Amino acid sequence: MVKRTYTVAFHGAEAAPVEVQCALSPGVPGFSIVGLPDKAVSEARERVRSALTAMRIALPTQRITINLSPADMPKAGSHYDLPIALAILTALNVLPAEVAEDYCSLGELSLDGSIIPVPGVLPAAMAAAAEDRGLLCAASSAGEAAWSAATRVTGAPSLSALVRHLTGEAPLPEAEAGAVTRQRETPDMRDVRGQEKAKRALEIAAAGRHHLLMIGPPGAGKSMLAKRLPGLLPDLDPREALETSIVHSLAGLLNGTISAAPPFIEPHHTASTAAIIGGGRGAQPGEISLAHNGVLFLDEMPEFAPAVLDTLRQPMETGEVTVSRAAAHVRYPCRVLLVGAANPCRCGFLANPDRACSQAPKCSEKYMGKVSGPLMDRFDLRFEVPEMPLYELDLPPSGDSSEVVRARVTKARARQAARHAEMGEKLLNADLTGPALDRFAAPDDEGRELLLRAAERFGLSARGYHRVLRVARTIADLEGSDAIRRPHIAEALAYRVPGLAG
The missing domain is CATH 3.40.50.300 (P-loop containing nucleotide triphosphate hydrolases)
Structure with a gap:
């Protein structure tokens, strides 16, 4: 009978669900992994075998087949160790099948059975939540995974501790989200x-x-x-x-x-x-x-x-x-x-x-x-x-601090957010295109006349023309102005035209 556990495969910034199937069948004893595994996944055989031996669990004298489904999706990474081990333990009736299927898991196994953290637990937690499953991972990664707040996360230091948790012998606490830091180490x-x-x-x-x-x-x-x-x-x-x-x-x-x-x-x-x-x-x-x-x-x-x-x-x-x-x-x-x-x-x-x-x-x-x-x-x-x-190097510090400038920047961004809220997106002025650019970055008559003359004289491209409008829109936001006027266009041009821009 086939037993199942679940994990993920990473494709860019997304995690795709993977079903780990384990079948024990008569025949020459062996341990094979199929489903387009890479070298790290294939080597999971020895890590899993050693981790189970550390728990005093011997592999059966049967043929063990692990299938990573969907089989046509490439599988890479050492995080498949933990779900493979859990699938084998479920096939050996050490773990209840319904409990194992209720979780998505990922983690590398040490030879002594310790669970080693792996990259990607945060997107894995989000993928598990989409499948209405919990997440099992290394204890040191649990705080990172729990930050998604999308599903229950359990971190375990070792495979044996995780087995005791899943069987109810020694439950582990649900992980709490890691700290959110706002410390900035940038100079002033x-x-x-x-x-x-x-x-x-x-x-x-x-x-x-x-x-x-x-x-x-x-x-x-x-x-x-x-x-x-x-x-x-x-x-x-x-x-x-x-x-x-x-x-x-x-x-x-x-x-x-x-x-x-x-x-x-x-x-x-x-x-x-x-x-x-x-x-x-x-x-x-x-x-x-x-x-x-x-x-x-x-x-x-x-x-x-x-x-x-x-x-x-x-x-x-x-x-x-x-x-x-x-x-x-x-x-x-x-x-x-x-x-x-x-x-x-x-x-x-x-x-x-x-x-x-x-x-x-x-x-x-x-x-x-x-x-x-x-x-x-x-x-x-x-x-x-x-x-x-x-001589300027000997002058005392002058000008606004980073905190003061950041307050002005935050206020300008708030104006942009309020202006673009009706579009259902959090856009900044650099993102304005098409109708949004025409609507929110249209200058007054004097500003448009100046921009057209400058575009003709300095040979601005269409991209350059639109980028001047976006910069002028930002300058107006910093000033608290709803309209883009000639001075805003003039300053934006000063950062772009040859000779003034370098």
Whole structure:
């Protein structure tokens, strides 16, 4: 008779239900796993055998067949150990079948029977809830899984403790959701001397989630400014925190706690396409997805491989990345605020004739040419960060703190949320397209006239035209204005047109 337990298979940010079937049949003793298992799943035989031996349970002298259904779906990962062990224990009548079928389980088994935590318990809990089942996992992962609040979660330190729980001999407590942290470790904006235009640009970018590119000589403060940007963003709401945490759970980056602070991801310029976009073994999420609802900072942007940079073009528009492989296509969310920083040329001192190299200005065209025109066009805010006069470094801190700026950003985002509420979506100004853009970002007559003249003079693309409108809408929101006026358009243009934007 076939006994069943349940687990999940991960496909992108989603977890699909998998039925684990166990059959004991006469014949030559053996232990086989079918259903498109990868190497880690096939090796579960030895881990399960050893874990059962540690419980003084011997495998029967029969043929054991484990089928992972649906059989045409690839299965990967060590989290199948626990459901396979529970299916065998159910077939041996150690566990009641009706109890085992009431749960979804995942966890790797140590040779001594301990349950080792695995990535993905949070999306697994949501998948279990959709099937009206509870979730069984490692004790150290239970707080993370329980944060979904969608189903009952039980964490166990070992297979033997889980068996005693399921048989009623020694019940385990239901897991409580892990802590939600809001601690921010970002430095304060008030510490930045000068660079008032850059500070203003960061505030606009944070308020509307507009992509940002800073160009300036070494030591001008580009990286310093970028690292203060997360401190200007409001806390993630519960839905956003859940979305971000699901991706981090799949990557194994959660430690039982959920963070409401927006993520800040800073990959090195030697990162590959798979590292940035996602892919590799198991089509894992990339850096752009780990930065979902936060900031992705590309320092020394022209040093990244041009092919890697160009893969960002489509995700910047759609907020979603598709990792295509021969066996599957998986999707991850990647709604990020992309920040790029670059020197104007390889030596970095293009604007300083005393320090520029002998190849200037041709070296700048070659260096910045690594960032393609279509990608450059997707940055809403582009501006120069000039070299700091030394006397300004001795001036006392001035300007608003990150907390004060964050309050203004939060207020501007609240205006956007109220304006877009009737559409049933939580849109920011960077997301406005089509009728919503025409409705909410239409400038007054003077503003439209200025924008049309600038678009003709500076050759703005249709994308650039619309992005200026979105930025102007954000500037108006920061000012508390319902209408987009000429000054709002003028400031938005100042961050985009050649010569002013760098």
